[in-house]
Amino acid sequence: MVVIGSGFGGLTATRAMDHDGVSVTLIDRTPHHLFQPLLYQVATGILSEGEITPPTREVLRRQQNARVILGEVTDVDLDARLVTSRSGEQTTVTPWDSLVMAAGSTHSYFGSPQFAEYAPGMKSIDDALAIRGAIYGAFETAELLEDPAERMPWLTFVVVGAGPTGVEMAGQLIELSRRSLHLNFRSFDPASARVVLIEAGPKVLSTFGPTLSRRTLGDLERLGVEVRLNTPVVDVDELGVTVRSATGTERIEARTKVWAAGVRASPLGGLLAEATGTPRNRAGQLDVLADCTLRGHPEVFVIGDMMHLPVPAVAQVAIQSGRFAARQIIAKVEGRPTEPAFRYRDKGNLATISRFRAVASIGPLRLSGTLAWLLWLSVHLLYLVCFKNRLLVLFHWGISFLGRGRQERTAPAATRATTPAQPALLRKAAS
Template sequence: MAEQRHRVVVVGAGFGGLFATKALRNAPVDITLINSTSHHLFQPLLYQVATGILSEGEIAPPIREVLKRQKNVSVLLGTVTAIDAEARTVAVAAPGITYTVGYDTLIVAAGASQSYFGNDNFAEHAPGMKSIDDALELRGRIFGAFELAELETDPAAIERWLTFVVVGAGPTGVEMAGQIAELAHRHLPGQYRNINPRQARIILIDALPTVLSTFGNHLSTQALRQLHRLGVEVELGTKVVDVDETGIEVETNGGRRRIESMTKMWAAGVAAPALARQIAEATGAKTDRAGRIEVNPDCTVPGHPEIFAVGDMMALDQLPGVAQVAIQSGRHAAGQIKRRLAGEPAGQPFEYHDKGSLATISRFHAVASVGRLHFAGLLGWLLWLVVHLLYLVGFKNRVTAVMHWFVSFIGRGRSERVATFQQVYARRAMREYQHKLP
């Protein structure tokens, strides 16, 4: 009877899980990759799906296609709902079925979820930006707002439909606000008879005193100036206290006021998924304020060297929740597994190499921080273009993305403007489905 090979279970097919799996391509292991969707998601470009630049397929290739040449991996659809650290098994739920998978080593890379800071009821009226479902819903709401404004005769109703509020002035919020502004001021004018899209208000709100606060004062100031040039109203030091169907309540030093708006987007705050808490309870590990697992320097869970938590799941050295941390920590976990199987010393601490931060404000204008170098404007945008092309998975996706960028940035079109009622109203059905999961 042939000896069973070392079993590695990878939870999550984001950057951390996918790159960990690829790094184990030639290792003497059998990998089971479990993901809640059948696709890998290039999350930094979700806002371009929401604003009609790219299709969802260009940033979300099928996992099976990405890994079709890697013979030591099996891909399973499902959401991990529980872990038994003693028996070394994970329980998984998929539509209509539950199952259990055993492991010798577990890599947990389930990413992060949107945080509403204890106000989860905000999600119904202000969708986040963490999944294809979110992006498609927002696309339907954004383009639908212009269509419904065209039907109105009441000036107050038209203004309410043409007011877009983005909460959170980090990279996602800034990119989203910039693209909605370009949509309203550059792409849509001339296509409506009863409204002028240029009269749309795009409001960017953040409780912090700066936009892109992690980029430094110089780039933050450059980004703010460009947002103002685009016509974005930036309200800093402003806290959201309530969100409902027709507006948003904010609080500043000057008091509380209401912004009437039918279309709100939430890009403020992230939290670890429920799986992090389940693993902490199963292993006795601690979590930080965001719910991330406090790991050892080598990314293992304390007391359980067979469990690695990587990317947004781990709390280590105050590392940011960015793609590069996920990629590098996933590769590190894979390297540790290979060293153990080869009988080599393991336990080396994870060393993060910061390759910089990028955020695009508008066409031909982005900010980039790479070490001590800071770029803004066209040079930053070209760097953003190259980096995102490099990390898009698949040659076909790169080619079609370039074509759509050409249409949107050089021309005045948006290649993906299809918006359906299903996209807009599916959140309720999704919420009902999630309640039925074990």
């Protein structure tokens, strides 16, 4: 059996296949699992990348029937039952009898891919580090400028999309500017930074219901976030964004933009769609049967963000569908009957707004404030894959939430906006 993707779905499926009768190969283009819900904390300097990226082979080291292959999948052959993957100069071909497609999703710019250059999304650890570099680099640049009018676009942070990721990002940016960077600068007050949260729809956290949505909006505005509802983005460039508002188009000058608006299933879905003629929805998700398999291919499961079923694109769906797929494959191996349909058990939604404030929607229950925050904290710690990371994260949270520190501000040079392109004089001096 082959699993493509080491995210919540793929890793759960692999671990659930810990069974004598089968062997599993997990293929992913990164060597690590990624705890996506905390990417925004890596981007804003609270956590290190290692804390949310446990190495996949370390997680699976005691599962002797599991093998991990690093590689970007370049082809899936449904007839010959082969997956081709590539890593550096190495091409690897892996045969399978069952396949679990769990390659997740990337961000969607709704037909305007050119926005990506100026408003990066947050789906990989590299995305988070690039955004970290952009945020801290913007404050560094602001310190160099003498004219407040020139400085303001560097101190304006636009977050597009007011789902959980956008809300959490906006909340963290406010905390960063109002608390964490206190006394760090001499030519301006970091608390003067603007954080603008732009949402095309009429609500923040629309999936959390009207009560929590309203409370979240109130909380964000009290913290200082400028929330712009019913405001679609029409253009993004290096210097800012253009939005459509009630009164026409409006321009917001902002050097740093973060895209948290849309998701699109992995391009690998396109390979399967082409090969089988399976339709995809607008988000690129593949139509699957009720048991998550591809029509005509009962041996191919498509799970998590890649499948089109009436369930949301959240971590819990990936985890539960991963476990479901593994259960069916083992049932077949053991000659037991399989379940006719995947059933998603909604465990609720959680989002933090700032330290000590979160919202939680669990069945009929609606929580907000400190209680919801403690719940958020416990659940996230619980789902972190590795025990040591739980301790490290808890420790970093103590520093950031009880104190005001951000211990992880360093971003790779390649992502620093402030890196000079041509230190030519220095090269001369070196000779």
